[in-house]
Amino acid sequence: MKKQSKPARIIIAALAAAIMLSSISGCGQTSASAGQSPKAPVEITNVSYDPTRELYEAYNKVFQAYWKAEADQDVTIVQSHGGSGKQARSVLEGNEADVVTLALEYDIAELEKGGLIEPGWVNEFEKNSAPYTSTIVFLVRKDNPKNIEDWDDIVVPGIEVITPDPKTSGGARWNFLAAWAFALKLYSGDEAQTTQFLKDLYTNVSVLDSGARGSTTTFVENGKGDVLLAWENEAFLSLKEHPGEFEIVTPSVSILAQPSVAIVDEVAKKRGTEEIAKAYLQHLYSDEAQKLAGENYYRPSNTAILQEFSSTFDLSLELVEIDKDFGGWEAATAKFFADDAIFDQIYEQ
C-alpha cells in the first residue's frame, strides 16, 4: 500500500481542489461588495410563498435604499418562492431563512411548533403581523363566455375550474374556505349540503397544481379551464401581463386572506440578523411600502392608503374572516385539510 500513495495523493489533491473551488466561489458572492461601506454588508433570506415574487422584488429595492440611509449598510436579500406549505417545510428542515412571509398564519405556526419561531410572533407586528391582505376572486376568460358571476355558477357541470391543492398551497385553502363560507350561507348553515357543494366544485377541478403560481400558469399561459380561483393580486397581475385576455369576477362572498410575516428567531439569532430582520418586516408597514403593496395589487393594511386604491379594489365585497368565522387556522385545518378531513372526504367515494 505504501508505494501506491503517490497517485492516491494526486487524487485526493484533485478532490480537495474541487472542494476548495466550490467554497471559494460560494464565498465570492457574499464578499463581493465589501470595502467602501463602514459596516460590513449583510445578507438576509426571505422565504416567501408563490405570488409575492413581484412584490418583494420591488420591496427589496425600497428596503435596500432605506437601510442604506438608515444604518449605512448594504443589504442583499435572497428570495425563495414556492407553495406556502412547501416553503414552510423547507425552513423547518433547515433552509435558513431570516424572515418568512408566507400565505398562512398556520404555516408559520408550524414553524413555531418546530421551535424555530418564538411564541407570540403574531403580535410582534401590527395587524396580527399581516402587513397586507388579499382576497379570493375569479379570473375568467375575456367577455366571460360561461357567464360566471358567483360561486354557484362554477359548481354546475361543464365548468372547468382551476385551483391549487389545499394540501400544499396556502392560496388553495383560502379558496376552499371562501367557497365554504358562500355555501354555508346559501344553505343557512347546513354542513351536509355545504359539503356536497364543495364536492361539486372540486368535481369540476381539472388540474390541482401544488402551488398558486402553478395554477395561474396552467390557466393563463397554458389556456386550461374556464375559471381560475385566484388571489386577487395574482388575478390583477395576470390582467397586467396579458391585457385584454381575461376578466376579474368578484363573487358575492369571499374571505379576508391575511398572509403573515415573522422573524425566524432561531436563524436570526444564530446569524445575528435580528435587528435588520425586524426592520425589514417593520418597514413593510411604512407608507412607501404600503403603497407598493397596493401597486402590486395587495390590499394595504393601512386603511388610509387602502382608500387610495379604492378604484382598484372592490371594497364593498363581503369578507369572512378566518378567526371570526372558522375559529382560527388550527381548527380550520383539523376540520377541513388534515388527513381524512372534509377535503379528503370530498374526493372519496
Added chain:
Amino acid sequence: MGAFGKRGKARVIPGFGLSMGITVSMVSLIVIVPMLSILVILSGMSLADIWKAATERKVLAAYWVSLSASFIAAVVNSVFGVILAWCLVRYKFPGRRLLDGFIELPFALPTAVAGIALTTLCLPDGWIGRLFTGFGISISYTRIGITVALIFIGIPFVVRSVQPVLEKLGPECEEAAQMLGASKTRTFFKVIFPEIMPAALTGFGLAFARGLGEYGSVIFIAGNIPYKTQIVPLLIMSKLEQFNYGDAAAIALVMILFSFFILFAINLAQSKISKAEKG
C-alpha cells in the same frame, strides 16, 4: 465470462483492500445510510400506522395511476424500441447515425425542460394537442399526458438493450433460417424474437422502474387530481409538505419495494439469458 483465477485462489492482483474500502464506504455513505433513514423514521411508527399510511385509498389510487401509466409507457417503448433498434442495426438509411445519436436525448435533456416542452406540445392548441382536440381528447393534465411524458423518458432503455443483441446476432442467422425454407415472418418470430426477448424485457423493466419514480418531466403535465391523475412521487411530495414524514416514508418504502421487485425480475431475466448463452 472472464472467470479466470476467481475461484478460491489467492488474490494475485493488488488493490483489493483499497478499492473495496473506497467502494464500500462510498456505497454506505451515499446509498445505504441515507436509505436507512427511511427505516429510522418508520421505526417510530406502529406497524398498523405504516400499513394504514401505505394502503390509504388515495394512496392505492396513486399507485395504480403510476403503475398503469409507467406500464403502458414501457409497453409502447418496447414495441417502438424493438422497431427502432431493428432499423438502426439492419437498415442503412439517411439520418441513421443522427437517429442513433439522439436516442439518448431523454437521458441528456433535463427532465424539467422535457416537462415544459411536452406540456406545451400537448396543450389543446399545442402542436400535438391540437391534432387530438378535434376528437375531444385532451392530453395534458390527464393520464394520457403522464403516459406521454413517461414514454419520452423511457425511450433509450429498450433500444439500447436490444441493439447489441441484434448486432451480435448478425443477419447470418436469418439467412440460414430462410435457406431452410422458413418465411420472413416465421424467421422473425421463431428465430430472432426469442433472441431479443430477454434484452427487450430488460429494457422494459428499466423503463418501467424509471417511469415509476419519474418526477421532473411529469409534474408539469400531471393534473394532480386525487384518484385520477395524482402520481406517487407527487403524493410523496404532498405528504412532505404537510409535514407528514411518516406517511411519506411509508409510501416511499412501498415504491422502493416495487422498484426492487422490478430490478430483481430484470436480474432474473438476465441470468436466464446468460444461462441460455452458455447453453
Added chain:
Amino acid sequence: MVDKIVKCFLIVIACAFALLMLGLPLAAVATYALREGYGVFIAAITDPYALSALRLTLLTTVISVSVNTVFGLFAAWALTRFSFKGRSLLTTVMDIPFAVSPVIAGLVFILVFGRIGWAAPVLSFLNLKIVFALPGIVLATIFVTFPFVSRELIPVLNARGVAEEEAAALMGASGWKIFFRITLPHIKWALMYGVILCSARALGEFGAVSVVSGHLRGKTNTLPLHVEVLFGEFHLTAAFAVSSILMLIAILTLILKTVVEVKGKKEGASAIVELKGKNEGANAIVELNGIKEGSSV
C-alpha cells in the same frame, strides 16, 4: 419487393416515432425560446440569476462527476478483479439509485442532514450546512448519478478478463502501474462514455435537487430549477430560453457521446484484428469468440 416495403414501413414508423417524441420537444423549445426575438432570448440567458444558476449547475456537475468517476473506477476494479462474498449484493445496492425515485433520493438526505434529521446535532455542533446548500445539492446529484460510470466499466472489464493484470502482477508491477498501463488504456472509451452520461444526467437533475435546494435565488437554484422558477413567473419565453441552453448542452453531450462511441468501436475492432494477427493473448481471443458466438462455446 415485400422486403423493401417492410423495410420502408419500419423505417417510417421508427423515424415518425423518434420525430414525434424526440424531435418535436426539441423544436418546441427552440421555437418558444426565440418567439419574442433575440433580445428577450439574450436578456434571459444573461440574467444574473440565470448566470449564477448556470455556475452552480456546472460546479455541481464537476464535483459530482469527479467523485463518481473515481468511485466508479475503484468499484469496477473491486467488482471485476476479485471474487468475494456478497459481490452480487454490492452490485444490487449500487444500482439502488437507478430504481429510487429522485424525490425519495432528496427526501432521504433531508432525513439525515436536515434540521429534523438525526445528523443535525453533529452538523450544528460543527456549524456545517449540508442540505439547502451546495453540499446537499452535490450529494443529491452524486446519488442519482451514482452507478453511471461503474455500470459502463463493469461489462468491459468483465469481458476482458483478468489474465493480463494477473500476469503483470506476477511480474511484480504495482497496482497503480497495472491500472494505468494495462487496464486504463482498454477501458478509456467506456470510461469516457460513462463520464459523459454521468455529466448529462448531473446537469439536468431536477427532482432530487428540487427537494434539497430550498430554491434560494442566486444561491441554491440550479439551472433546471431556474427553468421552473421562470415558468412560474409569466416568463414563459425566458423559461424556454434557459431551457434551450440546457438543450444545447444536451445535444453537445450527445455528439460527444457518439464520437466516443465510434472511436471506441473502431479501436475495439482494430484491437481484435491486431490480437488475431499477432496470435497473441489466446485467452482474449477465446473470450471474444465466446462473446460473439455465444452458444457455440
